[in-house]
Amino acid sequence: MGSPRHVTQSRQQVHPAFTRFYLQYHMNPATHNVYLVGPMGSGKTTIGQRLAIELDLEFLDCDRELEARTGASVNLIFDVEGEKGFRVRESEMLHKLASRSGVLIATGGGTVLLQVNRDLLKRSGTVVYLQTSVPQQLARLSRDNTRPLLQSPDRQSQLRLLAELRNPLYEGVADIRYRASGRSIAQSTTRLAQMIRCYWENKPVQRVEPLKEGGQESKDGHAKH
Secondary structure (H helix, E strand, O other), rough: OOOOHHHHHHHHHHHHHHHHHHHHHHOOOHOOEEEEEEOOOOOHHEEEEEEHHOOOEEEEEEEHHHHHOOOOOHHEEEEHHHHHHHHHHHHHHHHHHHHHOOOOEEEOOOOHOOHHHHHHHHHEEEEEEEEEHHHHHHHOOOOOOOOOOOOOOOOOHHHHHHHHHHHHHHHHHEEEEEEEOOOHHHHHHHHHHHHHHHHHOOOOOOOOOOOOOOEEEEOOOEEOO
């Protein structure tokens, strides 16, 4: 058995290499997933597409992936299966996409409603909450008639109700919070990329498995540290 001095010397020899490996691992985009959460009209898809390029990640939109898989629009799924049925399908798709590595996923506005989804987001990647206001949503969604939950004669009241319910849930899962008000898409992309890279230096990652059929899981401008 070596002396304590010998052990210490060995550790000193190994430590620099381990440190380099650790930093390379945690700064390598392929080992990270990024999730964009926030209300409809917050820019998850628009900003997400550019941010994925900046971070060298693959961009995935959960709603579009679900439509491609089912061959039906989100509106149609809502009409046929109701919101509860849609949320089950949405959760299964989220878990499938999150089982991949090196992806940036734009989630649906209601993804955070299910506890199983919130748990997944918090443990398997970096969650970015894109904050916005109801007036901004109204302006951005003024010509959008594709949102099932906006089929209301009083959009402002509907958006306020959704904000009261969902904003605390976005806050609860967020590692990084960002409000793009007054900034261009390019400016927001650059700033968010800087914030995420900084956050990666301290954030461990954990891989997940897709959900089995039936919904069971198989075997900010501010950042939280």
